[in-house]
Amino acid sequence: MDYRDISQREEDFKKAPLVADLERNLRTIMEITGNSYDLSIKKCQIGPEKVPAAVIFIDGMIEKFAIENLLQALKLETFKTGIDGINKKEIFATLLNSLLTEISREADDIQTLYEGVSQGETALLFDGTAKAILCETRGWSLRTIVEPENESAIRAPREGFVESVRVNTSLIRRRIRSPNLWIENLYVGSLTRTEVAFAYIKGLAGEEFLEELRSRLKRIDIDGILESGVVEEFIRDAPFSLFPTVFRTERPDRVASAILEGRVAIFTNGTPFVLVVPADLLMMLQAPDDYFEIFPIGLFLRILRFISFLLSFFLPGIYVALLNFHPELVPITLLLRIQAAREGVPFPVVAEVLLMEATFEILREAGVRLPRAVGAAITIVGALILGDAAIRAGIVSPGVVIIVAFTAIASFTSPVFSLALTARLIRFGMIFLGALIGLLGIQFGLLVLIVHLVSMRSFGYPYMAPFGPLIWQDMKDAVIRGFWWKQTYRPRLLGFREPLRQRPGQMPRPPRKSNYSDKNGGKDE
Template identity: 55%
Template sequence: MNLEDRSQFIKEKTLDKKIYTNLDQIKSYLGSSYDLQIKQFVIGHKEIQGAAVFLSGLEDPRAIERIIGDLTSELHKANLTPENPKEAFNIAHRKILSNEDMLPTDNFADIFNKILIGETAILIDGVSQAILCDTKEWETRGIEEPEAEKTIRGPREGFIESLRVNTGLVRRRIRSPNLWMEKVTVGQEAGNEVAFAYLKGLAHEDLINEVRHRLENIDLDGVLESGYVEEMIEDTPFTLFPLTHRTERVDIVSSAILEGKVAIFTDGTPFVMIVPIKFLELLQAPDDYHEKFPVGTLIRLGRHIGFLFSIFFPGAYVAVINFHPELLPTSLMLQITAARQGVPFPAAMEVLLMEFLFELLREAGLRLPGMIGPALGIVGALILGDAAIGAGLVSPAVVVVVALTAISSFIVPAYSLAIAGRITRFIAVLFGSAFGLFGIQFVFLLLGLHLCSLRSFGYPYMAPVGPLIKSDWKDAILRVPWPLQKTRPKLEGGKDPSKQKTQFPSPPQGLETSEDQDHEEQPEVENDSDSKDS
């Protein structure tokens, strides 16, 4: 049988009353898998056969030994007969294993689905049912700060590769019964678990239903990372720009849920997706909220300027050198012209060559282990830049332009957005070399139109700029003080827009300073002296 026929056969196959027939079926389906473990035991005075089926490496051995011990000891006390094995099954189901996370089943599909995630199937001879017990336990990585999303101030917790741990971390932050979590099994063969969390009563029902519908419609053999899910559920998979927010930080996910968004967790990866997402939110960082609002606003403004600078500065340099040299001061233009003497390539080719070399160094730095990667990126850029200038391949001005551009691109918090900006930068250089500043303006206009046309789960990607939502500007490019952020985002949190009251601190009432007390006591002294004189 091929893969599809085997899967369909397993779904339709039910358990037999004979335990050895069922064990043979399990062995035949799983083949000669070395990690398949079958522990047989005897229960009752009349030697009723039982078996525990599990996969080693996914289970908790102590839990399995405890379950088998409880079954053999408790059922030994009961007056059981081999002619009535159903009684043993009922006692085990209702009394002995009643405190376990267990589920009775009569088909092989449930058995395989559960033991493949670490649960144990209890079989009893003479009964065409099995008891599935939760005995999952596997090694996980410790909770630590995400390497790619470090902050100066704030929590240091990051997600790991365990779905249960990740959802528990969010539960610790949002201790509300309104925090609902649903789970969907994705992947025909791998059977991966994907969960999504939201605040019931705050998140729009249409959004929740759309997330559930898109996840249930995923038809893949397996989902090994959240990127698989992202491309299957986003509105426009062919755009360069991310339509979901991927993060490893618990505080970012918790904050998004409190605003009415939905968080999507994928078992086996520390990256959690937030939907819907807006473009301007990808340029925000946790430190914007951990510092006072003037500092957060200035940092955020610098981030926006740096992102635009990283896209258009190389193209603008090429456009000015080729088409608009009169825009530069005469002395600066003469220095650039003198430095370019002997360079065999045009300005556009210089910039593209250096940009390509910097991208190679950046990618190599990411792939190398430990501290070697960052060192290679810095030292390699310096050595290559100096060697290129010495060989007369590029001018010093181009090295400065490319270096400033690379530094500006590192300021973007979202790695997926930074990649989109780097690709757009090459397009801007090509248009700038062909049409001058008019080409740069055309790319800027085209980029704006493209961003305004995008949707994230049906929500406008460029809100609150397009469409214009004035009430959301308080936490977009700028950040107003916390007491003024009284409402949630209008589109996502419109079901319950108010999140706090204005809480500007006021001077304490009923407390007087020493100066006020002296001022009040002074007239009494004067009155006493006047009475003595009289």
């Protein structure tokens, strides 16, 4: 019976040394790892003098070929260099330098050894040496790089992040090839030891901000990080706010463009969701398509999105307020239609709206959880039977169904899903306010919302920039998406270290003299 608890065991593990005796080292490792069945320890003898050695790796995290190559090289090198067993110490140094087939490094204690092995490296232990060689042999099956399902775009790169930090950072490195793209990493989680890396452009991102980020990440003391959402909650500025102050995305192109503005991307191992800080509300309303479609279309799409964003917050509340308190403001013909349809509905407008909203929320949650196979059934029951039957039975009026459905659809235009979740909750508040004191209540809600938004910061960066504080220079990429050749400056507060982003005055013009003249069948003389 072992009475040491987990923290004690972790402590011992960190203190365990490597000694010159191979058998003792193996015994320590066995004791620490408890003979786990995926940990392979293969003993062998090396060289003409048959020096006892051991190869340690975790099955399933290594490339089979890499191990074979490694062992092959091991035999070859020992024979080639003709090490005699008398000088055991030399084996280590020679092999460390000569195992060129793989990237290798040395480990001085059990902790380094095990952490390397747990990442897919292979450890070599020799009798007579108090060190180990760690060889890079990692290789395990990953999800392939596919288009992110939850963040689709029409015209934008199709790649999405996967669950490995290395692959994810490489996706960024492929896009930004400057050596000034710096990636720092650290391990968070006392048991999971999750790799967290953050990437930025050195010399563009503010140093004070980077220092703040480092300290916030280092401050995290938790047993496990399973998703970047955990990191997000630990580094947020406004922990109680409904609004996301950390931007998360699955799209490498969005991350790259954020890094180019002077922001920082935080990668967490084991999740395709990459965090971007500092975040503002505006960037959650920008979609990749805006930037890659031609200017007028980008402009149109963005304005459309802004309007539906506002509607998804306020529409049901306004509907309730108008019908309850200010029916005189509704155009008379429209009001008559609505009232005629409401004939015989047993609930007040508020109850009706809340009922439909709640139904919709339940449907949506069920839609996320349900197995694919029964999806069709739920769609039919939910959408057709519930909606249609509710109207026919006279429980709700068609007007409410239209409002609720429209609001729901409008909320899905937001490119960031977490914002749609925010809208869901705030909508209920607005319905209550509208039901209590009509449009005055809505106005109250709006003002409180504005106050809340402008007083928030994300790592010191104002959340509502460039609207509050008003930054005229940044308006070129706010409500409207300006021409690319007009985006001369970086966002002012982010790219303050070097505002100029591109050469000004690059507006394309047709050449003064055409290469194709109308005479001579199109040939110039």
